[in-house]
Amino acid sequence: MTDDTKTSGAPGANAMWGGRFAAGPDAIMEAINASISFDKRLYAQDIRGSRAHAAMLAATGILSDRDAEAIGEGLLTVLSEIEAGEFQFSTALEDIHMNVEARLKALIGEPAGRLHTARSRNDQVATDFRLWVRDQADAAIEGLTALQTALLAQAEAGAEWVMPGFTHLQTAQPVTWGHHMMAYIEMFARDIGRFGDARARMNECPLGAAALAGTSFPINREMTAKALGFDRPMANSLDAVSDRDFALEFLSAASICAMHLSRFAEELVIWSSAQFRFVTLSDRFSTGSSIMPQKKNPDAAELIRAKIGRILGATVALFTVMKGLPLAYSKDMQEDKEQVFDAADTLMLALAAMEGMVRDMNANRANLEKAAASGFSTATDLADWLVRAAGLPFREAHHVTGALVALAEKKGCDLPDLTLEEMQASHPGITEEIYSVLGVHNSVASRQSYGGTAPDQVRAQIARWRGKLK
Numbered sequence: 001m002t003d004d005t006k007t008s009g010a011p012g013a014n015a016m017w018g019g020r021f022a023a024g025p026d027a028i029m030e031a032i033n034a035s036i037s038f039d040k041r042l043y044a045q046d047i048r049g050s051r052a053h054a055a056m057l058a059a060t061g062i063l064s065d066r067d068a069e070a071i072g073e074g075l076l077t078v079l080s081e082i083e084a085g086e087f088q089f090s091t092a093l094e095d096i097h098m099n100v101e102a103r104l105k106a107l108i109g110e111p112a113g114r115l116h117t118a119r120s121r122n123d124q125v126a127t128d129f130r131l132w133v134r135d136q137a138d139a140a141i142e143g144l145t146a147l148q149t150a151l152l153a154q155a156e157a158g159a160e161w162v163m164p165g166f167t168h169l170q171t172a173q174p175v176t177w178g179h180h181m182m183a184y185i186e187m188f189a190r191d192i193g194r195f196g197d198a199r200a201r202m203n204e205c206p207l208g209a210a211a212l213a214g215t216s217f218p219i220n221r222e223m224t225a226k227a228l229g230f231d232r233p234m235a236n237s238l239d240a241v242s243d244r245d246f247a248l249e250f251l252s253a254a255s256i257c258a259m260h261l262s263r264f265a266e267e268l269v270i271w272s273s274a275q276f277r278f279v280t281l282s283d284r285f286s287t288g289s290s291i292m293p294q295k296k297n298p299d300a301a302e303l304i305r306a307k308i309g310r311i312l313g314a315t316v317a318l319f320t321v322m323k324g325l326p327l328a329y330s331k332d333m334q335e336d337k338e339q340v341f342d343a344a345d346t347l348m349l350a351l352a353a354m355e356g357m358v359r360d361m362n363a364n365r366a367n368l369e370k371a372a373a374s375g376f377s378t379a380t381d382l383a384d385w386l387v388r389a390a391g392l393p394f395r396e397a398h399h400v401t402g403a404l405v406a407l408a409e410k411k412g413c414d415l416p417d418l419t420l421e422e423m424q425a426s427h428p429g430i431t432e433e434i435y436s437v438l439g440v441h442n443s444v445a446s447r448q449s450y451g452g453t454a455p456d457q458v459r460a461q462i463a464r465w466r467g468k469l470k
Contacts, residue, residue: 033331034091036099038338040082045131046096047079049124049207052227054115060220062118067111074108075100096128097121118217119210122241122329126206129337131228133250136344137199140254143351144188144195149469150358151188155181156462160455162440163278163368164377169270171375174440177363179453182461187260194253202246205230209240212328242328244318247340251315254347258308261350265305268357272298277367282360285353300353307350314339372440376405376415381437381446390429400427 051072058068078100081087093099105112158177165175205225208215214237221233234240271278285300317339321332379401386397403426408415416438423430436442447453451461 030091033094035095035334035337036089036091036093038341039096039125040089040099041341042096042125042128042132042337043082043100044079045128045135046100046124047075049127049131049224049228050100050115051075052224053119053207055227056220056223057114057117059223060218062217062219063114067114070108070111071104071115074104074112077107078103095121095125097124118215118219119207120212120241122211123206123209123237126209126241126243127228129340130202130206130246133246133340133344134199134202134229136340136348137195137202137250137253139344139348140195140257140351141192141199143348143355144192144257145469147351147355147358148185148188148465150355151181151185152462152465152469154178154358154361154363155185155458158363158365159458159462160444161363161365161368162372162444164372164375165453171371171377173380174372174377174443175453176444176455176458177365177368178455178458178462179444182458182465184260184264185465188257191253191257191260194256195250198246198249198253201249203229203231204234205232206234206240206243208233209237212238212241238328242325242333244322244333244336247336248315248318248322251311251318251340251343254343255308255312255315258311258347258350261354262305262308264354265301268301268361269298269305272296272301276371277364278371279364280362281357284360285357300357304350304353307346310346311343314343369440373414376408378415378438378440378443379405381443382415382434385434385437386427386429389431389433390427392427392429 054063054068054071054075057063058065063071078087081103087099087103089099090102093102101112101115104115155178158181161177162174163177163180164171165173165180205221205228207224207228208219208221225231225233234243268279268281270276272281281296281298281301283296286296286298318336321335325332382404383394383397383401386392386400387394390397392400404415404418404423407422407426408418411418416435420430420432420434423434437446444453445455448457451457
């Protein structure tokens with residue numbers, strides 16, 4: 001995809017831009033210059049943009065209604081040929097724009113040459129690519145919403161099931177399974193917000209900017225913008241053809257989303273291990289071993305965990321391409337698409353796989369509860385009780401609790417297994433009431449602050465999200 005010049009039939013030259021050149025490109029130049037191998041994915045957007053452009057040219061009197069009708073019908077024929085797998089793409093024609101235009105000319109003849117009036121491949125590709133990325137932002141939002149729905153079902157099923165909450169992957173405090181699932185719903189909601197914000201910013205139309213300076217033809221850019229679902233035309237022609245912020249924002253949002261998926265995938269890998277047995281993943285998203293018959297490997301989760309590398313790599317690659325480019329268009333920008341295509345494909349696959357795993361997985365309630373009570377997980381509850389009931393400053397309560405944890409560890413028991421006398425030896429203000437706060441169910445039930453892990457708080461958040469997801 002490159003700048004346009006006048007066309008000519010010079011011998012051996014590319015018929016689309018050969019007037020300036022006496023001979024056609026070298027085979028190596030043709031190979032490095034052509035983008036049709038990947039930008040053919042933009043065919044639907046390219047044809048949609050061309051049909052909108054032709055309709056506008058007719059409405060403004062630049063193109064006859066007869067020619068515009070022939071172009072519109074011819075483009076629909078090209079579209080049907082591509083979708084039926086009957087279209088022959090040519091590397092010699094460089095890109096999707098030239099391939100479509102050449103086929104259109106074969107179908108309708110001379111009127112096809114008038115389609116390119118008042119536009120350049122520079123604003124054409126900027127429009128096509130922006131339309132494609134906008135579609136991918138919508139698809140990502142849809143995929144994330146489906147994943148949230150699956151997480152919500154898990155949260156609802158286990159709103160009061162207790163499990164260990166971790167910091168440093170060490171047992172910290174008891175939480176509920178529902179609370180943990182809801183944490184990811186909030187996380188993925190921010191991803192939806194980022195894709196939505198990026199979509200709103202990218203929803204301006206470059207078409208009509210031409211090569212870089214606009215056009216002398218009396219075009220109606222508002223008409224084409226509206227026809228293509230954009231909010232408005234872009235306000236500066238130089239910016240319109242050289243901007244790839246929309247792709248960078250999409251990749252940035254995709255990278256953060258992939259990182260979130262990777263964090264969740266890591267937990268599923270840990271939770272499904274023989275050492276944890278918190279969850280059982282379905283056979284649909286697991287594999288076996290060629291040598292160890294007992295193995296059930298969480299390969300889908302592991303692959304999702306790895307996908308961030310490809311998506312983040314694409315983000316860095318496009319930033320690197322764009323960082324030193326002067327205005328307006330440079331051929332470097334042809335290197336934008338493969339990165340974005342791969343990142344979008346990778347993200348959608350990861351989202352679909354994660355949704356499937358979440359829908360199918362079974363949480364082991366007994367193992368979750370057993371683990372929740374281990375590792376002195378109610379130590380903070382003991383310290384909080386000392387502050388509330390015994391009037392200790394928190395730092396002193398923390399010290400007393402630490403001494404009791406050390407005693408329990410020495411005896412090889414948990415905090416509730418210590419006798420009242422042993423506890424009172426650390427602080428005489430401790431009473432029998434202390435045992436009421438040391439159970440994991442009592443612990444989670446007490447976390448009633450907004451956003452806390454108490455089951456009724458979790459159910460309130462579930463209800464809120466049920467309404468939002470509808």
